[in-house]
Amino acid sequence: MxxxxxxxxxxxxxxxxxxxxxxxxxxxxxxxxxxxxxxxxxxxxxxxxxxxxFSCKEEILVAMLSESADKAGQFLLRGSNLKGKPRERMAAMALGYDLFVCLNPDHFKAKLLVQNESIMRKASPTFQKKMDASNQQNMHLVAGVLRDAVAEGHVELKKGITPEEVAFGLWTGALGAYVLMSSEVNLHALGITDPRKAVWENMHALLDGFGWRPLSSELDYEQTRIRILKEVFPQEAAQVGRA
Amino acid sequence: MxxxxxxxxxxxxxxxxxxxxxxxxxxxxxxxxxxxxxxxxxxxxxxxxxxxxFSCKEEILVAMLSESADKAGQFLLRGSNLKGKPRERMAAMALGYDLFVCLNPDHFKAKLLVQNESIMRKASPTFQKKMDASNQQNMHLVAGVLRDAVAEGHVELKKGITPEEVAFGLWTGALGAYVLMSSEVNLHALGITDPRKAVWENMHALLDGFGWRPLSSELDYEQTRIRILKEVFPQEAAQVGRA
DNA sequence: CAAACAATTGACGTTTAGTCAATTTTTTTC
DNA sequence: GAAAAAAATTGACTAAACGTCAATTGTTTG
Missing domain, CATH: 1.10.10.60 (Homeodomain-like)
Structure with missing residues (x-):
């Protein structure tokens, strides 16, 4: 056939x-x-x-988001494959996601809408399951790198704290930041001149807070950042004009 | 008249x-x-x-959000007035915001929509300015407590990091978390059984990471949490059934 | 009390989501 | 290869909802 x-x-x-x-x-x-x-x-x-x-307008939005969410997952995956310590790999994932967002400005526009339950609910359950699966996969990827770090003795999680909860912290920090960046909030007036840099610094503070070694006082992550861009995302970094 | x-x-x-x-x-x-x-x-x-x-449907949404944003500001303000160290006051602000969100489930529903530029842009500039002012005020409040901490020698910010950027980190972490909680994402399936607790833990990890004393290893913030609920938000805590 | 002014109404014009009978295209059958 | 059956495509149509505005009702003033 x-x-x-x-x-x-x-x-x-x-x-x-x-x-x-x-x-x-x-x-x-x-x-x-x-x-x-x-x-x-x-x-x-x-x-x-x-x-x-598509059964309705909203289903197109969900499909759009589903497609770009898969793409985002690819960037995370590539980041996680960096040669280096788990914490460096985590940084590479964050940086990869940042590049993805830069290259796909529609992603967060759609995400903000689809995050709304009334819009999401109108789409078919099939697409909803796809989104859930996509989130789960990414969560698993992030938590996996953290587990590697625990296994290698780079970090000890306090009793009662799971790798998923730490991953949740990274997720929410990035999500909130990109929501603000993709919306009409005037960050500049709020004293945030370079939100991307702030996200990067805050991520490292969070990981330092969990005691994930090497701490940012022990390793120059600015060098790591340059290495990540060169080794993992050379083409994308050039596309968005990143050093 | x-x-x-x-x-x-x-x-x-x-x-x-x-x-x-x-x-x-x-x-x-x-x-x-x-x-x-x-x-x-x-x-x-x-x-x-x-x-x-109201000139259009979207303007009602923006007005709705503007109203609840003011209310949220009140909770932050009350939290900041806790008797205690700056970091405890910061924790009280976070807890206050959490209570506010619990008591105003519509807030984030409206916020997700109004965050969308196409919806926001349809409303009148007056309301847009109101929202900006509200954000600015809250940012100022949070950064102020951090400045107190710096003045009292509880924390030294790394060179190039401003109080606003730290406030931004707290903001984005909370925003992202409440966006996820108010949306259709199945957090339970992702291994997050108690997102509120996760937000609390992640905030402390972030502040620990910035070296803001007393670190969570030096002070039992669970006791602080109980004290905050008792001293600052007794009525609200009872309303949402929080210990 | 009457005239001017202000507030309120809901029928109407317009846009757009979603449907479905009619038509065109493709595949199957003989 | 023609005719019949099946599948795919179309766009006119219905219904719903936004936003307007002429007409109406209510209020103030001289």
């Missing part, structure tokens, strides 16, 4: 086109002006065909 | 009614099912009158 295989490919390709178009329109016009007629017009398919792929 | 004063009072009162109604509908039905006709019906005013107060 080579024919039906081709059909399937064409179908998937069109789904990608719809998502990409929606992504572009979301960035250009914003959520409130994102509408199905326009998506239909730009993709040059009829509205009915769009609805063949 | 006693008459016009009364008029003004009635007008303000109605504005409050509209906001409260919208808040209730947002919690009950969610954003997508929140509509102006229903707000008009429930408040028993006509749609035209609602539009006398």
């Amino acid at each position: 080579a024919v039906s295989e081709r059909k399937k490919r064409e179908y998937d390709q069109r789904e990608g086109l719809i998502i990409d178009t929606a992504r572009k329109l979301l960035l250009d016009r914003g959520y409130l002006d994102l509408n199905m007629d326009q998506i239909a017009e730009v993709t040059e398919y009829s509205k009915g065909t769009i609805y063949q792929h | 006693a008459v016009s004063e009364r008029k003004k009072r009635e007008y303000d009162q109605r504005e409050g009614l509209i906001i409260d109604t919208a808040r209730k509908l947002l919690l009950d039905r969610g954003y997508l099912d929140l509509n102006m006709d229903q707000i008009a019906e429930v408040t028993e005013y006509s749609k035209g009158t609602i539009y006398q107060h």
Whole structure:
């Protein structure tokens, strides 16, 4: 059945086109002006065909986010493969995520919307499960590096604290920061001139606080940062013009 | 002009009614099912009158958030007035904010939406300025307690790190956590059984990481927590059933 | 009390999500 | 290869909701 295989490919390709178009329109016009007629017009398919792929507007958003969440996972994975101490690998994951966000400005725009339960609930359970699985995978990846550190004796977690809870702390710190950066909050007026740098510093303070060695007083993580960009994300760093 | 004063009072009162109604509908039905006709019906005013107060649906959301943001500021302020060391006062602010979020479940629902630039931009600049001012005030409050700590010699900030950046770290950690808690993410499946506790622990790790004394190894902050609830938020703690 | 002014209303125009009968295209059958 | 069956595509249509504004109701003033 080579024919039906081709059909399937064409179908998937069109789904990608719809998502990409929606992504572009979301960035250009914003959520409130994102509408199905326009998506239909730009993709040059009829509205009915769009609805063949997605049951509602919100489902396109969720699919968009699901796609970019997978991409984000790739950046985390690449970071975790840095040659070095677990804490350096963790730093590489954070830096990778930062690069991902820079390269995919739509990601947080969609995330803010889909985080809203009323929008998320309208999408099909299939997509919801996908998102959950994606979160779980990333959590597992981060907690895994931490477990490596514990195994190698670089850090002892206080009684009652799990690797997942530490991962949660890293997650929430990054999430909150990128939420603020992708929204209309005037960080500059609040005295935050370089939020990316602040996120990096705060992550290291958090890890120092857990006693994860080498502490930032024992290792120059600025050197690590440069090494990460060079060894793991050379192309992406160039793309966003990072030293 | 006693008459016009009364008029003004009635007008303000109605504005409050509209906001409260919208808040209730947002919690009950969610954003997508929140509509102006229903707000008009429930408040028993006509749609035209609602539009006398707010230029669009999104402006009601922003007003809702602005109101609860002020309330949140009160909790922070009360926390900052705890008798004790600066770091304890900081902990009291965090705990106060946590209680506020528990008591105002609509706050983060609205915040997630208003954080979206397309929704925020539709509201009038007046409200946008209000939100900025509110954020600035809170940032100032948090940074102020940190400055006290620096003045009293409890912490030395590394060169190049400002109190605002540390405040930013506390802010983003809390923001990200409450975003996740107020959304559909299944934290339990991710191994986070008590997110509030995790937020508390992570905050202390962050402050430990900055070297803010007394470190959590030097002082039993669980005792501080109990004291804060007793001395600063006795009523609120009882309301949410916190020990 | 009447005229001017202000506040309130809800019917109406417009936009857009989502549906579905009609049409076109593709596949199967003989 | 033609005809019939199945599948895919379309866009006119319905319903819902936003936001407007002319008409109406209520209030103040001279």
